[in-house]
Amino acid sequence: MAAGRRTDDLNELNELKGLKGLKGLKGLSDERVDHRFKALPPDADGLTVGALAAERRSLFTGGFTTPVLALSAESVEHNLALLETYSERHGLAFAPHGKTSMSPQLFARQLERGAWGITAAVPHQARVYRAFGVQRIFLANEVVDAAALRWLAAELDRAPGFRFVCYVDSVRGVELMDEALRAAGATRPVEVVVELGAGEGARTGVRTEGECAAVADAVAAVPTLRLTGVAGYEGEVPGADGESVRAWLRRLVALAAEFDAAGQFDGTDEIVLSAGGSAWFDAVADVFADVPALSRPVLKLLRSGAYISHDDVHYRHLTPFNRVPEEGSLQPAFRLWAQVVSRPSPEQAFVNAGKRDAAYDLDLPVAQVVRDGRTGEIRPATGVTVTRLSDQHGWLTTTPDAALEVGDWVGMGLSHPCTSFDKWQLIPLVEADGTVTDLIRTFF
Numbered sequence: 001m002a003a004g005r006r007t008d009d010l011n012e013l014n015e016l017k018g019l020k021g022l023k024g025l026k027g028l029s030d031e032r033v034d035h036r037f038k039a040l041p042p043d044a045d046g047l048t049v050g051a052l053a054a055e056r057r058s059l060f061t062g063g064f065t066t067p068v069l070a071l072s073a074e075s076v077e078h079n080l081a082l083l084e085t086y087s088e089r090h091g092l093a094f095a096p097h098g099k100t101s102m103s104p105q106l107f108a109r110q111l112e113r114g115a116w117g118i119t120a121a122v123p124h125q126a127r128v129y130r131a132f133g134v135q136r137i138f139l140a141n142e143v144v145d146a147a148a149l150r151w152l153a154a155e156l157d158r159a160p161g162f163r164f165v166c167y168v169d170s171v172r173g174v175e176l177m178d179e180a181l182r183a184a185g186a187t188r189p190v191e192v193v194v195e196l197g198a199g200e201g202a203r204t205g206v207r208t209e210g211e212c213a214a215v216a217d218a219v220a221a222v223p224t225l226r227l228t229g230v231a232g233y234e235g236e237v238p239g240a241d242g243e244s245v246r247a248w249l250r251r252l253v254a255l256a257a258e259f260d261a262a263g264q265f266d267g268t269d270e271i272v273l274s275a276g277g278s279a280w281f282d283a284v285a286d287v288f289a290d291v292p293a294l295s296r297p298v299l300k301l302l303r304s305g306a307y308i309s310h311d312d313v314h315y316r317h318l319t320p321f322n323r324v325p326e327e328g329s330l331q332p333a334f335r336l337w338a339q340v341v342s343r344p345s346p347e348q349a350f351v352n353a354g355k356r357d358a359a360y361d362l363d364l365p366v367a368q369v370v371r372d373g374r375t376g377e378i379r380p381a382t383g384v385t386v387t388r389l390s391d392q393h394g395w396l397t398t399t400p401d402a403a404l405e406v407g408d409w410v411g412m413g414l415s416h417p418c419t420s421f422d423k424w425q426l427i428p429l430v431e432a433d434g435t436v437t438d439l440i441r442t443f444f
Helices: 002-017 025-029 049-054 073-089 104-112 123-131 146-158 171-183 209-220 242-261 281-288 314-318
Strands: 068-072 118-120 136-142 163-168 190-195 225-231 271-275 298-302 334-345 348-351 366-371 378-380 384-389 394-398 409-413 426-430 436-441
Touching: 025 049, 025 104, 049 436, 068 073, 073 104, 073 426, 104 118, 104 123, 104 436, 118 123, 123 136, 123 146, 146 163, 146 171, 146 190, 163 171, 163 209, 163 225, 171 190, 171 209, 171 225, 190 209, 190 271, 209 225, 209 242, 225 242, 242 271, 242 281, 271 281, 281 298, 366 384, 394 409
Parallel strands: 068 426, 118 136, 136 163, 163 190, 190 225, 225 271, 271 298
Antiparallel strands: 068 334, 334 348, 334 409, 348 394, 366 378, 366 409, 384 394, 426 436
16 A cells, blocks of 8 residues: 555656656658758668667768768767756746747756756647647747637646646737637636736737736636736747846846736735846846745746757857856757868868758858768867858858868857758757767757
């Protein structure tokens, strides 16, 4: 009897931590490799993804074609562990933003590393998450699409263990949600958090505390919604710096306290307080550490997503770990390999990767290393600079000391993980010696 009780307790703990894993991952391993997936070895056609991964081919000599995007196995593992320990150290729950990777395999690893759930931006992403069994979804947007709300109502009714929380940021939005959920015959109220806008001219969210109260009152007046907390995105604070971001976060905490004092959270067991992108989670940790005692437990929910792969330019400059180096550091995990296909002059070369393959919305790729096409030796990309991207070509400017010829492979670091993942359906997970150990499926 005691042993059975211990088992029940362990099962409950595992479910709370997300350790039961996701369903459907074996189906990804059973998918057949073919022409749909760029860069994979042509001689692997017909193999399952799992079988190809089990062969542990070399990225460089195992038949992969260029361009090919590689994800460092060691760096991904390092980054997963770092944010797990960071969240635990600061008493934060963690719902990493899944829009970064849209990869159920990586979601599973994030949940295994203690994530409370996964954040979404739009209903389609939530549908992908649910297809693989994600039990807790925080959707950081207001949902007013009637078709999406019909799906949500049905999903909540079908799965009693499924928890869903989303933003509300307008009285009209509350009216539309209520109308659609009533029409759908919803039996479970949808949990919502009032989104506090980051300031005038910022993105979404309610601009003033008075308007927030009006939205909360609108939620209280309908049976289809339940106010659970407050949230927002500090990365949109105009002219964001440490002082202005912390000031906005203190407003968010004060709003939660005001709602609590007014009895706005009487219908919930815990209060959700959520913020935290990938640039200011140190400020979130600081301010959330001083949340006053409220009438019920507070779920302090961080939502940073880009950490899993990090990058070599944008987030490398923005990461909070630059400000708190004693907390650790993230490692860039992406490298795009392309081949030199033209060397028309000593000052110019072209590789076979362009806008279809590399993120370019924030910064151009950065040439890091060259793999010699004759010897396989890897050396620094001295004197090689990416200056422009066409659809399928990367423009390189070279100095006289750049030893580069047609056939060489150029390894490039990327900027902005979100627009790196979305260009690739299957991404080789590669160990430091070039061994491909898995293939990461994305759903954009």
